[in-house]
Amino acid sequence: MSEVILRGHPIIGGNVEGRAMVSNEPICWLLSVDLNGLVVEKGHSLEGKNIAGTILVFPTGKGSTAGSYKLYEMGLRGSAPKAIINVQADTVTISGAVLGNIPMIHRLEPDPIQAIREGDEVIVDGDKGVVRVIQR
Amino acid sequence: MKLTDEEKRMGEGNQGTVVMKFMKLLISIGEAFDAPRMLPTISVHVTSVSLATLMKGGKHIVEEITDSGSRLKAFTTINPLATDFTQWDELGIPEEEASEQLKIEDSLREIGAILCNTCTPYLVGHVPMFGQNIAWGEASAVIYANSVLGARTNPEGGPSGLASALTGRTPEYGLHLDLNRLGEFVVRVQTELKEPTEYGALAFFTGAAQKKLIPVLAGIPAMATCDDLKMFSASLHGQSSAKIFHAIGLTPEAKTEEQALGGRKPVDVINFGNKELEATLQTMTSYTKQDVSWVVVGCPHCSITEIREVVRVLNGRKVHSNVALWICTSRPVKTLADHMGFTEAIEKCGGRIVCDTCPILSTKRTLENLGFRSITTNSTVMAVTLPSILGINAHCGRLYQCIDAAVSGIWR
Numbered sequence: 001m002s003e004v005i006l007r008g009h010p011i012i013g014g015n016v017e018g019r020a021m022v023s024n025e026p027i028c029w030l031l032s033v034d035l036n037g038l039v040v041e042k043g044h045s046l047e048g049k050n051i052a053g054t055i056l057v058f059p060t061g062k063g064s065t066a067g068s069y070k071l072y073e074m075g076l077r078g079s080a081p082k083a084i085i086n087v088q089a090d091t092v093t094i095s096g097a098v099l100g101n102i103p104m105i106h107r108l109e110p111d112p113i114q115a116i117r118e119g120d121e122v123i124v125d126g127d128k129g130v131v132r133v134i135q136r
Numbered sequence: 137m138k139l140t141d142e143e144k145r146m147g148e149g150n151q152g153t154v155v156m157k158f159m160k161l162l163i164s165i166g167e168a169f170d171a172p173r174m175l176p177t178i179s180v181h182v183t184s185v186s187l188a189t190l191m192k193g194g195k196h197i198v199e200e201i202t203d204s205g206s207r208l209k210a211f212t213t214i215n216p217l218a219t220d221f222t223q224w225d226e227l228g229i230p231e232e233e234a235s236e237q238l239k240i241e242d243s244l245r246e247i248g249a250i251l252c253n254t255c256t257p258y259l260v261g262h263v264p265m266f267g268q269n270i271a272w273g274e275a276s277a278v279i280y281a282n283s284v285l286g287a288r289t290n291p292e293g294g295p296s297g298l299a300s301a302l303t304g305r306t307p308e309y310g311l312h313l314d315l316n317r318l319g320e321f322v323v324r325v326q327t328e329l330k331e332p333t334e335y336g337a338l339a340f341f342t343g344a345a346q347k348k349l350i351p352v353l354a355g356i357p358a359m360a361t362c363d364d365l366k367m368f369s370a371s372l373h374g375q376s377s378a379k380i381f382h383a384i385g386l387t388p389e390a391k392t393e394e395q396a397l398g399g400r401k402p403v404d405v406i407n408f409g410n411k412e413l414e415a416t417l418q419t420m421t422s423y424t425k426q427d428v429s430w431v432v433v434g435c436p437h438c439s440i441t442e443i444r445e446v447v448r449v450l451n452g453r454k455v456h457s458n459v460a461l462w463i464c465t466s467r468p469v470k471t472l473a474d475h476m477g478f479t480e481a482i483e484k485c486g487g488r489i490v491c492d493t494c495p496i497l498s499t500k501r502t503l504e505n506l507g508f509r510s511i512t513t514n515s516t517v518m519a520v521t522l523p524s525i526l527g528i529n530a531h532c533g534r535l536y537q538c539i540d541a542a543v544s545g546i547w548r
Contacts (some may be wrong), residue, residue, distance in 0.1 A: 073193030
């Protein structure tokens with residue numbers, strides 16, 4: 001077991017910890033996931049997995065602007081991620097995460113998609129933009 | 137990000153917790169995109185107001201604004217809703233959905249939105265000026281406003297649109313900046329385009345050729361209409377992430393090719409001739425059978441000119457008994473169509489003018505209730521998006537072809 005520290009640009013504050021889920025592909029909140037957090041987009045690298053309650057690492061959002069309300073509603077239902085870590089954040093994801101008070105950080109060094117693996121324990125400080133990864 | 141004292145106070149809650157939350161939202165977006173400051177804006181078009189896209193979460197947000205007593209500062213229009221309130225039953229919408237949507241519309245009225253319920257606000261009096269910074273949602277309207285009007289907007293989602301409407305601000309990044317508006321590749325149009333559907337095919341071809349770059353169109357006739365560019369704007373969105381285009385000699389930031397490209401060399405130059413036009417149009421028809429059940433004209437919403445053209449092409453012929461003909465538009469344009477006698481002419485032939493909504497916002501249940509097996513349309517954007525959204529395939533063709541199909545019940 002080893003620990004890695006990633007530093008980035010904080011977008012939405014808050015301190016949470018949880019297990020990582022990592023996608024190397026963008027996520028469309030309207031079409032990639034259902035309201036229970038299950039990834040339903042055909043051929044997506046996370047297809048069939050559930051993102052509810054995870055620390056979700058992905059490059060950026062994609063697709064319909066209607067996705068913001070979907071992410072917010074997932075938050076109300078308890079099926080949103082606990083925190084979001086992006087390479088570069090997009091407007092749709094930021095809007096949904098602000099409404100749902102989901103801590104969010106982007107532009108981290110080193111690259112979170114390389115440094116974080118599914119199942120790693122991750123401690124997110126959304127105020128400072130710092131992510132501690134305890135690698136399995 | 138450098139904020140004015142007033143903006144800082146809004147973010148600290150001096151105008152209530154709702155304005156505070158939305159100001160924070162704009163600050164978060166601005167900081168994520170390195171915006172140096174907020175821009176004042178007086179023009180907002182809010183998207184995601186239909187029941188289908190708002191969902192419970194969005195409904196909760198709208199109600200929260202209404203209850204807080206906060207009111208919209210910018211002139212704000214809204215996108216189509218889930219149904220036409222004068223004929224929801226005939227459109228196959230269940231009563232509980234119609235009444236739920238009506239409540240949302242009431243809340244939006246109360247907070248100060250203008251209920252034009254259309255994807256074409258620029259056809260009904262919401263016309264920002266050249267160079268103005270605005271905050272619009274609805275990709276087709278965003279592209280039209282940036283390209284044809286020369287106003288400046290990023291594609292705003294429902295929450296960021298409401299945030300700009302409530303605060304009168306939008307962060308300065310993306311398409312608000314000169315450098316991000318310049319053309320990147322050139323499409324030489326070598327065929328004489330005659331109607332919106334053909335412009336839609338050009339847009340599809342353009343977006344498919346370069347999915348991220350800003351197109352510059354050369355060879356668009358000076359007599360191109362706003363209906364033509366409206367269809368181009370809508371169809372470009374389906375294929376490309378570019379939210380602006382230029383047409384040399386026609387759109388305001390493209391007096392010359394050099395101006396449109398900002399003096400840079402184009403990344404690519406492609407040709408669009410008659411062969412490409414016909415081939416592109418053919419790929420848009422995904423329904424391989426000839427039977428016709430649902431003909432839709434009006435995506436984006438029809439202008440009065442387009443409704444007049446439907447009346448002219450119909451020429452008194454009756455719509456086939458197995459076919460529904462919908463002409464989709466905004467309520468203000470329908471009022472004008474009523475006054476001109478166009479509505480009566482269409483209804484006498486068995487067609488229907490539908491307002492406030494859009495087939496893209498229909499639910500599958502609507503289709504099942506009305507027994508539609510496919511869609512037949514002159515809208516290149518609907519033909520391409522409906523198969524994935526509603527799971528039905530499309531016939532796509534020029535207006536005369538769609539109207540002939542409505543009359544005969546057969547696609548030729």
